[in-house]
Amino acid sequence: MNAPAALQDERLAHGITVVDTGFVRPQFDAAYLVVEEGRAAVIDTGTNAAVPRILAAIAARGLAPADVEWVIPTHIHLDHAGGAGLLMRHLPRARLLVHARGARHMVDPSLLLAGVRAVYGEDVVARDYGELVPVSADRVLAAEDGQVVHLAKRPLRLLDTPGHARHHLCIWDEASRGCFTGDTLGISYREFHDARWHYALPSSSPVQYDPLALRDSVARVLALRPSALYITHYGAVGHVAAQAEMVVRQSDAMAALTRDLHGTPGFGQRLRDGLRALYLSEARAQGVGLGDREVLQLVEADVELNAQGLEIWGRQSPD
Template sequence: MSPYLQDLGDGVYAIDTGFQRDHFDAAYLVVEAGRAAFIDTGTNHAVPRLLGALEALGLAPTAVDWVIPTHVHLDHAGGVGLLMQSLPQARLLVHPRGARHLIDPTALYQGALAVYGDAEMQRSYGQLLGVPAERVDTSTDGQIVSLAGRALLIADTPGHARHHHCIWDARSQAWFTGDTFGLSYREFDHAEHGAWIMPTSTPVQFEPEALLASMERMLARSPRQMFLTHYGRVGGSVAEVQRLAALLRTQIAEMVAIARASQEQAERHAALKRGLEALYLRELARHGCALPLERQQSLLAMDVELNAQGLGVWLDKQAG
């Protein structure tokens, strides 16, 4: 099997999209009775890997019935348009708030351009392609998607973004969480203490109360594992998933406190970044992380920047 394709059991495969670094961004392939669905796609640059995963598993492009991005941020859905061109039987299922952005990605591209700048957009994402409207379905909360008779439940899960839904798979007792259940990098795994996890408040629609409510809704199904876009499978038992959820709840509360404490500072963004980095490094020390400090800071740097941006947008909305 390809080094970027991981068999997670129950017909679920993780595909390392190669975005930014190894083990940072995952797409998932669910296979049932010879039919398949992609959940999240990564960027345009990931499409050869996604098609290669089909080939490695002996599946033709015509075997794919569904492409389901959890939300339309480009690390999750930037490759949707290009991928759909190679999947003639597939339907795109997207949150209703995100559908127009995948049919015509102009505004999506411009929004990301404002965050990342032109050079990074070209390097990481490339040109976005739209999906013909007649191939696009919008999801509804509680919708059941059938993959060769295998039920995939769609749940509306705002908090990270208002255009976010998650997918429950009863077979694996798992949620495909997108960014609603945070980020967990394998570099921070501890031999004794397991995975470490952190929330993501990426701009521009972070809403802490909605995020907590979405998490509780997911936890109500007693999931045994979670399939994160960033990165891979976490959990292994209901108790382990609950432990990770407790870490997320604590950090969300502390992130809100850091934001409020930074609100009146002249250099608010810098203060937010300092506060967030200190929080995450403190939590990693508590977790027993033995990586050199510089490596920890390097792994956290992009999320510290984006989380600070997102908290700044949230503060401005609260003030308005």
């Protein structure tokens, strides 16, 4: 399967740049640089390996590291926040704004790293993420729901949006009428959203998936009537209502599948097979013009992580 050409950054309207962090493959994992009147914010950071790319994007906009005022991970999963500590070392004036549930893990990432190792294994974590750099406590701000911070005169509003994780924020940007949604509004790889088709799927990766909370969070974002979603996996999406509907419908189906299979012989394998069938069926319904094998290759990592998250949720709430 041919991957799309690597783009380290892509300029959008309203001073927004999509920075390809290079994680996993080209155009898989995004950080966002938002520039307003010579000031900048970074939303999501990718891993440590993304830091040179983000710094290059800052320089390409004619800015210095000291012009960055905010670093805002949507949540503390390492493909979104793993590079935050290292990045902060290069940004002398920036403050890290993070969900209150995640703030302490940015100051002392030892428990976070231990949890990630439990999911992925020590070798994978060492290869993909490296050591997490702590952030000085006096530079970390715990975000409050509805809190507004300003980039120059540009307001950015923080929304508590659990479902994918309890430590998840979405960031509403009035200037672009867009919302930086991390994983709350699902994932839609570049191969899945273009002029010909658009497919998105939910992320229930371990360990805090909650389908009812996800429904409420998606509805909260939709109530703002955004013209675009800036998703981490990957890029700007204009099919807002369609993406939201697909994500909620499949999340509901994933929860139902987990309930139906919970406690049955071969639960884990049957759950993974059911997820593959669900995602392939949905991709076909959306007219995705890729072969079955290509679709399944693109979602295979999500099948595994989503199944792990669903297994945990199923043990906690099987009925």
